Amino acid sequence: MQCTDFEQLLDVEYGQRGTTQREMFEADAEAFCIGEFLKEQRLQAGLTQKELAAQVGTRANTISRIERGYSNVSLASIFQIFAGMGKKVAVTLL
Numbered sequence: 001m002q003c004t005d006f007e008q009l010l011d012v013e014y015g016q017r018g019t020t021q022r023e024m025f026e027a028d029a030e031a032f033c034i035g036e037f038l039k040e041q042r043l044q045a046g047l048t049q050k051e052l053a054a055q056v057g058t059r060a061n062t063i064s065r066i067e068r069g070y071s072n073v074s075l076a077s078i079f080q081i082f083a084g085m086g087k088k089v090a091v092t093l094l
Contacts, residue, residue, distance in 0.1 A: 010022070010025070013025075028069065031069040031070070031071070031072070031073075032069035034066070034069070034073065034078070035066050035067040035068055035069040036067075036069075038063075038066055038067055038081065038082075039067040041082070041085055041087065042063075042067075042085065045085045045086070047085065048060075049063040049064050049067070052081070052084055052085065055084035055085075056080050056081050056083070056084035057080075058081075063081070066081070075091070
């Protein structure tokens, strides 16, 4: 397999954009990125998952699932969670 860029590698490994397998990969990758960013911000704020959960009115295992990329989190939930850390979320549509 000879790929010249990352997009070609994704095409080979997960199929062309628009295929079910590629769409599932893209969704999983986005969930992972959101989770990693949340974890980074939570740690910078000096909060445990339990403390953050208490501030936003949810359970620690919900925060854990989001951080591990295992939860299909809504935009409203993202706003609420980051607000619990004193942060604002801006959305950019591309």
